[in-house]
Amino acid sequence: MKIHEADARALFAKFGLPVPPSRLVLNAGDARKAAEEIGCPVVVKAQVLVGGRGKAGGVKLASTPDEAGAKAKAIIGMDIKGIKVEKVLVARAVDIASELYVGMVIDRRSRKPLMMVSPAGGIDIEEVARTAPEKILKVVIDPAWGILPFQMRQMTAALSGDKEIAKKIGPILASLYRAFMAVDASLAEINPLVVTPAGEVWAIDAKINIDDSGLYRQKEVAALRDESSEDRGEVEAREAGLSFVKLDGNIGCIVNGAGLAMATMDMIKHFGGEPANFLDIGGSSSPDKVLTAMRIILRDGNVKSILINIFGGITRCDDVALGLIEARKQLGGDVPLVVRLIGTNEDRAREILSGTPLIAAATMEEGVAKAIAAAKR
Numbered sequence: 576m577k578i579h580e581a582d583a584r585a586l587f588a589k590f591g592l593p594v595p596p597s598r599l600v601l602n603a604g605d606a607r608k609a610a611e612e613i614g615c616p617v618v619v620k621a622q623v624l625v626g627g628r629g630k631a632g633g634v635k636l637a638s639t640p641d642e643a644g645a646k647a648k649a650i651i652g653m654d655i656k657g658i659k660v661e662k663v664l665v666a667r668a669v670d671i672a673s674e675l676y677v678g679m680v681i682d683r684r685s686r687k688p689l690m691m692v693s694p695a696g697g698i699d700i701e702e703v704a705r706t707a708p709e710k711i712l713k714v715v716i717d718p719a720w721g722i723l724p725f726q727m728r729q730m731t732a733a734l735s736g737d738k739e740i741a742k743k744i745g746p747i748l749a750s751l752y753r754a755f756m757a758v759d760a761s762l763a764e765i766n767p768l769v770v771t772p773a774g775e776v777w778a779i780d781a782k783i784n785i786d787d788s789g790l791y792r793q794k795e796v797a798a799l800r801d802e803s804s805e806d807r808g809e810v811e812a813r814e815a816g817l818s819f820v821k822l823d824g825n826i827g828c829i830v831n832g833a834g835l836a837m838a839t840m841d842m843i844k845h846f847g848g849e850p851a852n853f854l855d856i857g858g859s860s861s862p863d864k865v866l867t868a869m870r871i872i873l874r875d876g877n878v879k880s881i882l883i884n885i886f887g888g889i890t891r892c893d894d895v896a897l898g899l900i901e902a903r904k905q906l907g908g909d910v911p912l913v914v915r916l917i918g919t920n921e922d923r924a925r926e927i928l929s930g931t932p933l934i935a936a937a938t939m940e941e942g943v944a945k946a947i948a949a950a951k952r
């Protein structure tokens with residue numbers, strides 16, 4: 576689960592991280608007032624649950640309250656990566672001498688928390704990871720001990736050659752680690768952590784994702800969920816009990832079982848295609864689930880074909896077939912559907928689908944090849 580920067584900042588502050596004062600507002604008038612109270616210059620920041628707001632024009636500096644109002648007016652209503660901006664954060668702006676990166680994730684390989692630090696922070700950290708990965712220091716932390724003194728020295732030294740500044744960064748890393756662990760985060764990031772010309776250190780951006788499996792014991796954090804800023808498909812999928820992850824390709828996938836869904840995506844890639852999503856409709860079947868899945872996938876304008884790959888066990892192929900027919904009827908559209916149904920009631924499914932424009936495939940390979948070919952057309 577993603578939470579807004581405003582909430583992540585509040586959480587960081589609670590754990591002792593140096594976060595400049597800020598207010599969350601819904602309109603230009605309140606932004607103006609907030610700037611007056613906080614003191615200018617301020618930075619006005621779109622509150623949407625996607626990264627790269629700076630590059631998209633969603634982060635703007637203002638040197639007077641009037642200017643803050645004007646910037647808020649420009650940002651509210653803006654569309655950032657498909658999400659409409661409804662709230663902005665007005666935060667005290669700080670002077671920047673250098674921008675550092677500090678982040679934490681769970682490292683699958685070591686199965687432990689991993690802290691990543693880089694002196695090359697700012698808006699292009701993904702680019703740094705691609706082109707100059709040596710600029711990012713990764714340190715695996717054993718939760719039994721926490722950050723060990725030598726690890727702390729390695730990280731602070733990597734972030735700043737100035738001993739005084741490195742000394743200030745130490746407690747910040749320790750606080751970030753405590754916050755990450757305390758809220759069952761899957762990611763916590765300060766990008767950038769800035770050093771001012773006067774040698775102060777501030778966390779001016781805050782990002783925290785919570786591990787969904789931890790939400791049952793994170794009631795306070797769970798209450799911060801903002802569905803209006805989440806990907807609509809992901810919200811709808813969660814409500815329908817489907818597990819769905821949107822990707823950037825053009826071949827929609829409807830599959831039952833996470834393993835088969837992964838294998839299907841792998842095979843699409845293997846044959847030179849790009850999946851548009853991961854979608855597991857789960858074990859038990861119902862025509863309704865298939866209809867919801869189709870609705871979610873068809874909302875993605877990139878989708879040029881859809882591959883339905885079902886291995887019927889508990890899931891009944893005829894249920895899936897009925898869902899597909901219903902979806903075509905209700906949703907219309909002319910996106911080609913390639914269907915591979917095998918297992919329980921597959922004969923009945925074949926009868927249901929015969930005479931429809933759906934493209935049948937007998938094997939997974941055939942289905943994948945046909946879906947890729949259909950997407951190219």
Ligand code: GDP
Binds near residue numbers: 618626636668697780
């Ligand atoms: P993101 O693009 O969504 O990650 O948003 P950030 O909060 O990281 O802001 C993007 C960029 O805006 C930062 O890397 C800074 O260069 C700039 N920025 C943000 N806040 C301030 C600030 O208080 N002062 C100055 N000078 N620049 C800022």
Ligand code: MN
Binds near residue numbers: 697698766767780
């Ligand atoms: Mn940032």
